[in-house]
Amino acid sequence: MTERPGPSASAVDLLGTETALPCGRDPQQLLEQVTEHGPVAVDDHQRSCLHCQAALAEFDRLWAPMRAVAADRPQAPPGVLDSVLSSIRGVSEDPEFARLDEGYGHTRISGRVVAAIARHHAARVAGVRGALGRLDRAGHRRGDRDPEFPETSVHSAQPSDMARGPQASAGVAGASTAIAIVLAADYGVDLPALADEVRAAVVAGVRAYTGLEPVSVSVVVDEVLLPRPGEGEPAHSIGS
Amino acid sequence: MPRNGIAFNYRGTGRSARRLEQRVAAEREGTVARVPASTLDPRRDIPDVGTPPADDPPRPPGEDPDVDRWLAGRVVEGDVEAYEELLRRHRDRIYRIALRVLADPADADDVTQEIAIQLWTGLASFTGSAAFTTWLYRVVVNRCLNLRRRRRPTEEITESTQPATPGPEARVVAGQELEAGMAALAEMPEELRVALVLVQLEGLTYAQAATVLKVPEATVRGRLARARAQLVKQMRSWA
Structure with a gap:
């Protein structure tokens, strides 16, 4: 049984006792008001009532630590999911790399990096709700040529490499780095036009960020979704 | 211990990490496509150095239930991307809930890993x-x-349970409100x-929280009211 608070009890003491403030207001409601909207008086009574104002101020002061918790947005520590992801993906013994030959050596760029850049830029196109990026074909061994897709590679935009053609710059562990974008689009948009926009954005992005030249970007519209009210901005999931 | 050339390097320690390894290995038996590995972490992903229009802010991830549903459907079909x-x-979101419910970063790591596997x-x-x-909240809360x-296993937690130790008065005095x-x-x-x-912290409505917890909405309201009252009383006792 709850002990009834004395006449000098503070608003905190009254919580859970079904006892009102001297002015008749319910302290639990005042606490709810503070936790949801802050300590601002919401009606004429509260604005003129010292009991209510004292209660609002006290609750606000005591609730401050919880506001700090709510404002804190901790992120999953980097790396906490790496082992799980590696297990689920499997670990390729022969990852795809694109290669840029420079004057003093060469730069290798993982195919997954290219795919991630492609996804990033595809997702930012208006009308795209979600996008997935991947290499169009994978699994070639070093030095293999793909007779069906002789040009499905990412090759260097460097003039010297261009002269050697895709095969020369296709990478040290694979010759198949063409990009496929799978996306969900807003219902009602011109899908061929959207695909063209996505393709242009991906080509420009990959070219700008990697110096590579995507020679094939296939776009698969996998789903159309009804636009959400009040939304028109592109999907975006990087940099959360 | 490496398994098929895969080195598990769990941040979390203890039994749950080993169970995860066993579960993943079991799930992988002949069913999982092998694709090149990379990091998932967008903070180590692509620097956002592009020039998006100023009036075109990125939508926070995870805020589009239709896209979630689309992605979930593809995951069920085995789409790793x-x-x-x-x-x-x-x-x-998973980590944040786990951290706040469990109040232990290592446990939150373990639960985050477990949920990651469960999503697959x-x-x-x-x-x-x-x-x-909603489904995810329920899964995370239940795991926690x-x-x-x-x-x-022997500790009965009730609303009448009193703190076993005095509160961190010094933290309050020092203004370290978050702690x-x-x-x-x-x-x-x-x-x-x-x-x-x-x-209060994740911003669910009473109805959403009731769905997650599978209790009546009035129960959620009651628990929240008691939680708020208890919290301010506790903070006053520490002040």
Whole structure:
């Protein structure tokens, strides 16, 4: 049984006792008001009532630590999911790399990096709700040529490499780095036009960020979704 | 221990990490496509150095239930990229809830890892009839509560449980409100804490929290009111 608070009890003491403030207001409601909207008086009574104002101020002061918790947005520590992801993906013994030959050596760029850049830029196109990026074909061994897709590679935009053609710059562990974008689009948009926009954005992005030249970007519209009210901005999931 | 050339390097320690390794290995038997590995972490992903229009802010990830549903459908079909995207959208939410319910970073790591695996192996239980986030909240809360019960099999937590140790007065005095808030949260009975985390901290409506917890909406309201009252009383006792 709850002990009834004395006449000098503070608003905190009254919580859970079904006892009102001297002015008749319910302290639990005042606490709810503070936790949801802050300590601002919401009606004429509260604005003129010292009991209510004292209660609002006290609750606000005591609730401050919880506001700090709510404002804190901790992120999953980097790396906490790496082992799980590696297990689920499997670990390729022969990852795809694109290669840029420079004057003093060469730069290798993982195919997954290219795919991630492609996804990033595809997702930012208006009308795209979600996008997935991947290499169009994978699994070639070093030095293999793909007779069906002789040009499905990412090759260097460097003039010297261009002269050697895709095969020369296709990478040290694979010759198949063409990009496929799978996306969900807003219902009602011109899908061929959207695909063209996505393709242009991906080509420009990959070219700008990697110096590579995507020679094939296939776009698969996998789903159309009804636009959400009040939304028109592109999907975006990087940099959360 | 390396398994098929894969080195597990769990941040979390203890039994759950080993169980994860076993579960993943079991799930991988002949069913998982092998694709090149990379990091999922967008903070180590692509620098956002592009020039998006100023009036075109990026939408926070995980805020589009239709896309979640689309991704979940692809995950059920075995799409690893969709899985990664789904996890990318929600991993911070998973970790955040686990951290606040469990009040232990190592345990939060373990639960986050367990949920990550469940999203790959058990997503078929998500029917799509409710929002993905609702399903996810339920999964995370249940995992957290199960972990707590496994760790403390004989401890009966009730609303009358009193803090075993005095509160961190010094933290309050020093203005370290975040630490004080987390400490107060950690000492709260779990059913009150979960209601507070879902509604007060995650912003769910009473109805959404009721769906997650499978209790009547009035129960959520009652728990939240008690949680708030207990918290301010506790903070005053520390002040």
